[in-house]
Amino acid sequence: MARLTIEALSKYFGDQAALKNVSMQVEDGEFVAVLGPSGCGKTTMLRLVAGFDAVSEGKIAIGDRIVSGPGTHLPPEERRMGIVFQSYALWPHMDVEENVAYALKVQKVATVERAARVARALETVGLTSFRNRRPASLSGGQRQRVALARCLAMQPEIVLLDEPLANLDVHLRASMEDEFATFHKRTGTTMFYITHDQAEAMALADRIAVMDHGRILQFAPPSQLYREPANETVARFIGAGMILPGKLAGEPANGRVAVDILGHRAVIRCGPDHGAQGPVKICVRAQDLAVDRQASDPLSARLRRLVYQGGHFQADLLLENAENLPLALTLPEPCEVAPGDLLPIVLRDGWVVPQTDVLA
Ligand SMILES: Nc1ncnc2c1ncn2[C@@H]1O[C@H](COP(=O)(O)OP(=O)(O)O)[C@@H](O)[C@H]1O
Ligand SMILES: [Mg+2]
Known part of the structure; x- marks a missing residue:
């Protein structure tokens, strides 16, 4: 678990700024949602935080460790972050247990500890009895839970989620929202959750950063966004x-x-x-x-x-x-x-x- 600090962060693609001077701090154990319309820069921000891309300006710190900044760029595998994508990115030829264990194997985690961590992660997401199934025989929601268990087994300090429910139908979304909330309550992990769906953000997050055109318009608890919008764009967008x-x-x-x-x-x-x-x-x-x-x-x-x-x-x-x-x-x-x-x-x-x- 750790605090995530984003300071004066900008990202340019050519001369186009996808992210403009964004600053925010996610507290240790906090569940923060980044909410905004398609193309506003959410995935860009997540990729910078995860270390997939280099920042153009500004810096990112996890706890006291600067992971991105002038002259610094820690690779993703050294950031202790778990990532859950919209597409679950599971190995089709591996069963649930093997999918969850794979990254631990790559990291050469010892067999006994590996088994224990996989078992605990599967229990947390309620998939213990599905451990020998292949992804093809699971529902979308169950696959997303495998992805969550895989991320959990890595014992990340921060979990990054990029529209993890976007591929699921309405009923499944509600129950997966519940899963994420339970997961957060149980583990106390810092969550950085990206979505374009305001109901989802409202239901899950302690605080929501509302983004538009590469900027943060307001960063506040859901009821404050709703009751006290900081500007006209947020007022029209929320509720x-x-x-x-x-x-x-x-x-x-x-x-x-x-x-x-x-x-x-x-x-x-x-x-x-x-x-x-x-x-x-x-x-x-x-x-x-x-x-x-x-x-x-x-x-x-x-x-x-x-x-x-x-x-x-x-x-x-x-x-x-x-x-x-x-x-x-x-x-x-x-x-x-x-x-x-x-x-x-x-x-x-x-x-x-x-x-x-x-x-x-
Ligand atoms: N690799 C890239 N090269 C050029 N432009 C990009 C790249 N990635 C994102 N962009 C642009 O940056 C802007 C923000 O994109 P993105 O962060 O994916 O938005 P969101 O996730 O909020 O939908 C968009 O205008 C997009 O076209
Ligand atoms: Mg995106």
């Missing part, structure tokens, strides 16, 4: 946040402030350094919005569509009088409104988005 234009209409106090949104007054949450008057962007979630026929100054929105979601509807609306901004909110069943209706909408909660656009 389908809607952004409304507003003006501060008072002094912030105790983390709350009055805002004016297209003539509607609401009191919402804000960060400590939000003293600025003038225009702001406000992040709102579907459950922050409600229909209120008693409100004196509601937003007026036209209902476009109701989507039944079992027990409730998602209502898609367009704000009248603004630049036709779309709004979505949740309405309970039964629902007495119909597409075309004009609805009075109020804000019960929201978040003033800080004005900085990139934190990194």
Whole structure:
């Protein structure tokens, strides 16, 4: 187990920067997810951490050991990291036990210790009774567990995972998420988990680094990303946040402030350094919005569509009088409104988005 430090890391392919001045620290035993759309630089970062590629600028340390940096590049096999890929990369001609033992054999781990480590790893992932099966006779989830056991048997200080569930169907994903969480709890190993799936990241990680275009936009626990997005990109990306234009209409106090949104007054949450008057962007979630026929100054929105979601509807609306901004909110069943209706909408909660656009 070890802390992973990434400092001012950049990676160029030709003159294209795939990673731009990224810094983050993963604490010993922490489960960190790196989340971002395809092409944002996640795999590039993992390959640098694993030692498959050399860094262009910056450094990487595991504990106090610098493994990548100016004039330093430790090869992957000296980094004490385990890696789990999206494709399981198992040997088809070896059974489960041999697959898990293979790297230990290459490392010349003595037979008795090797057997003990393989047995323990297989037990951890619940595959003891499958030890003599070939990969071809296993399900996708079981294969991924073999890959996990193989990585575990190496007793890594850090486990790197690159979209390990991307090839599995929805049901298997949920149970494998559970496996990873259990694995982490049981071993306390530092986990560096890459994914483009925010539900997966939210379910698993202590903290999530949200990436876009080779930068880290915010690095925070899941609920902070959701409740207090650091910028508009994170606000829109996490939990389908809607952004409304507003003006501060008072002094912030105790983390709350009055805002004016297209003539509607609401009191919402804000960060400590939000003293600025003038225009702001406000992040709102579907459950922050409600229909209120008693409100004196509601937003007026036209209902476009109701989507039944079992027990409730998602209502898609367009704000009248603004630049036709779309709004979505949740309405309970039964629902007495119909597409075309004009609805009075109020804000019960929201978040003033800080004005900085990139934190990194
Ligand atoms: N070996 C490479 N040579 C040139 N460009 C690369 C190479 N690897 C990655 N890239 C580019 O770097 C960017 C980030 O890629 P990648 O890290 O694979 O993204 P992600 O894993 O988030 O989908 C992409 O624009 C990709 O085309
Ligand atoms: Mg990738």
